[in-house]
Amino acid sequence: MTRRPLWLYLIAAVLAATVSAVTATTPTGDLWYFGAYLMVCVLAVVLAARRQRARDRVPWLWVAGGQFLWLAGDAVYPVGMLVGRPGDGSAEAVLWTAGYLAYGMALTTMARRRAGRWLRPAVLDMLTLVTAASIIVWVVWVSPFLQDAAADPLYAYLTVMGPFGDIVILGGVLLVVFSPGTRGGATGLLVVSAVLRIASDLGISFIPSEGLATMVATGVILLSNAVLVSAALHPNSGELTAPAYRAPTVHPARPWFLGVGLLTAPAILFLRANYAPVERSVLFAATIVTTMFVLVRFTAALRSLERVERQLSFQAAHDPLTGLLNRAALGERLEASPPGSTLLFLDLDGFKAVNDRAGHAAGDAILCAVSARLRAAVRDCDSVARLGGDEFAVVLHGLGDAGAVAVAERLLRDVALPVEHDGAAYSVGVSIGIAGGMPDDPATGWRPATLLRAADSAMYQAKRSGRGCWAWA
Structure with a gap:
């Protein structure tokens, strides 16, 4: 899909919002507003x-449902006036509240689709900033008017509903933005829509002229709703619900935002000390809540980092197919082994023929089965490694010649047992080279590279001796 329909739609939305704002206080203003808004709602349903x-x-159906709820809420008063039965505002309150909740559900659903198992960090960061925003909204937009609204519960609810509905939108947008995944043009339109809506709801209280406030609110709200629907029209709108396949990365500015959220309540208490005891308690509780969110967030981040470090450490030292130690880790284990330990070098007999004939799946099954048998045949303190292909090594820590021969004999028997895979049985053998350190002879000390070469040479000697046997270096 090209971007041309999107740009044409946005241009039309700006023009419609401008006309609606200019005519908001005239008899034709309602026709412009409701006509344009109805087209936006219908387009939302079609795109969903x-x-x-x-x-x-699903998330776009929530968006469409929220738009129709807001449209219905806006229409209650003019329709009531038209039929001569103006309401008391309760119907508008219910419909507008439901619209905010539907918007929040749409954004939450998008975030859940995007983040999957990585949603928790985004939730904690969102809750931290939303708590801070709620404090600011309470102090600036709710608390100063609450005493005047206390005598009329419905008026009090309408006073609180808009700001805290914006908190719902803010929380949803932050959840989408903080979630892992692509953040392109569709995400940007979603953010712009939320900013316009929040700015309209909260900003008009600072406009002294009621007529001008009505014009600004009408135009900006219509534009906000149109931009929200345009996110579904964007060619890359799939990014809003596409699952993330990589772990999220934290933007450098994100910890600073959390720090601002953490300091919001203490800063307000410091700047304005003339709060009633109840409000001071609320701000103190908000400080505790934001602190807990931040602590839980960073504790989770540290634990996640530790898990990743353990995983990377394991992957760096182990073979991905069998889970055995790799060649680099074997060298470290040899370095740490005491003099007098023994190294067995193993190479499977007949493995290549089975792998070529039965396929790599059967070959992998044989390698995994042999690995399990090697681990079972030695002590927990011994080390088993896959060196590559069908070559393995076993370090018998502190075990002398007689013990090493006994282990080699057992490995010859265990490896030769058939391996069942996909209804067929496969048999391979093994040739073993044995090399041991001589603690009493400094010239042949316990040097890993020397022992590995000696055991490798002994393994080839066992191959030349007829395979399926062991040879001493």
Whole structure:
């Protein structure tokens, strides 16, 4: 899909919002506003229905439902005036509240689709900033008007509903932005829409002229809703619900945002000390809540980092197929082994023929089965490694010649047992070279590279002796 339809739609949305704002206080203003808004709502339904997968359709159906709820809420008063039965504002309150909740559900669903198992860090960061934003909203937009609104519960609810509905939108947008995944043009349109809505709801209280405030609110709200729907029209709108396949990376500015959220309540208490005891308690509780969110967030981040470090450390030292030590880790184990330990070098007999004939899946099954048998045949303190291909090594820590021969004999028997895979049985043998350190002879000390070469040469001697046997270096 090209971007041309999107740009044409956005241009039309700006023009419609401008006309609606200019005519907001005239008799034709309602016709412009409701006509344009109805077209936006219908387009939201069409775009949601066009989604091919049900999981991608759900958040956009929430968006469309929220738009129709807001449209219905806006229409209650003019329709009531038209029929001569103006309401008391309760119907508008219910519909607008439901619209905010539907918007929040749409954003939350998008974030869950994107983040998957990586949603928790985004939730904690969102809650931290939302708590801080709630404090600011309470101090600036709710607390100064609450005493005047206390005599009228409905008016009090309408006073609180808009700001805290914006908190719901802010939380949803932060959840989407903080979630891992692509953040392209569709995500940007979503953010712009939320900023316009929040700015309209909270900013009009600072406009002294009621007529001008009505004009600004009408135009900006219509534009915000149109931009929200345009995110579904964007060619890359799939990014909002596409699952992330990589672990999230933390933007350098994100810890600073969390720090600002943590300091919001203490800063307000410091700057304005004339709060009533109840409000001071609320701000103190908010400080505790934001602190807990930040502590939990960074504790989770540290634990996640530790898990990743353990995983990387394991991957660096182990063979990915069998889980045995790799060649580099074997060298470290040899370095740490005491003099007098023994090294067995093993090479499978007949493995290449089975691998070529039965395929790599059967070959992998044989390698894994042999690895399990090697681990079972030695002590927990011994080390087993896969050197590559069908070559293995076993370090018998502190075990002398007689013990090493006994282990080699057992390995010859165990490896030769058939391996079952996909209804067939496969048999391979093994040739073993044995090399041991001589603690009483400084010239042949316990040197890993020397022992590995000696055991390798002994293994080839066992091959020349007829395979399926062991040879001493």
